[in-house]
Amino acid sequence: MKNSVYLLIGIFFGIVLLKSEAASWFRIYEMFHFKAFHMYGIIGSALVLGIVFIQLIKRYNIKTFGGAQISFVDKKKSIPRYLIGGIIFGLGWALAGACPGPMFVLLGAGFFPIIIVIIGAMLGTWCYGLLKNKLPH
C-alpha cells in the first residue's frame, strides 16, 4: 500500500519535471545566461508556496496522514561544505544540464545517453564517500 503511494508521488513529480522543461539542458543553459524568467519562476513560485506549506505545518502542528508528529531538523551550520560542494554541483548541473531528479526523468523519457550522466553521478557519489574524511566540512 505505502509503496504505491511513493510510486504515485514519484510519477506525479516526474511528469511535472519533464513537462515544466526543468529537465531540459537548454532551459538550464538559458537560466545561467539570465535570458528567460522560466526557471526562476519555477524555483521562485515553488519556494513561496513551499515556505507557506511548512509554516502552516509548524503553526498548526499538522500531523502526517498516519497521525505522526512532523519534525524539521535544522541543517548543520558550515560554510565551506555548502559553498564548495555547491559550486562543484553547479559546474556539473550546467555541463550535463541535469540534476539528480531530471536524470531519472530523462532516462524514463527515452533519452538513453543520460545513463552516462547517471553512471557519472554514482561514481562522483562514491568518490565523495572515499574522500569524505579528507575534505573540509
Place this chain on the structure above:
Amino acid sequence: MDLLKQPFPWYLSGPLISITLLLLILVGKRFGMSSNLRTMCTVLGADKTCDFFCFDWRAQRWNLVVTLGVLIGGFIAVTYLSGGNAPVINIDVVKELNTLGFKSAGTSYLPLELFGEGVFSSVKGILILLIGGVLVGFGARYAGGCTSGHAIAGLSNLQLPSLIAVIGFFIGGLIMVHLIFPLIF
C-alpha cells in the same frame, strides 16, 4: 486533456513541485533526490569500500520507489502528454548556441550533439556527460543535497546552509557556461 499536452508554464510547474514536497512531508518522508545515488552505491556494494556507504539501505527503499515513479513519470509525459517537444527558448540563446556548434538548439528537448544516439561513439561527448555526472554526484553529497533537497526543501524551511549551497550552485553554473563552455565547445 489538451491543457496537459501543452508545456506547463512556470506558475503551474513551481506550485506542483511544492505539492510534491508537501505530499512527501505528509507521508512522513523528505524531499531529496540525490540521496538515492548514495543508496544505489550501497546496493551495488560500495559499503565494502568505506563507512560512508554502511547504512541500512532498506530504510531508504521508499525513496528508490519514488525514483522509479519519477522514471515512469518521464515515460508517461513523453508517450501520452506530448512531453519532450522543444522548449521555446530565448532566440538570442538559440543563436549563441548555434555558434557554439549546437545546431539542435530550439528544435529538440535536449541537444542532440550531447544526447543523440551518436554520442555513444564520441569520446568527447561521453567525457562531457560522464564528467558532468561526476561533478553533480560529488557536489550533491559534499553539499548534503541537490536542487530538491536544498533549493526547494531547504530554502522552504528557511535554512541558511541551503541558501549558501544554492549560491554555490549558481557560482558553479555561471563559471561553467560563461568561462568553461567557450573552452570546450
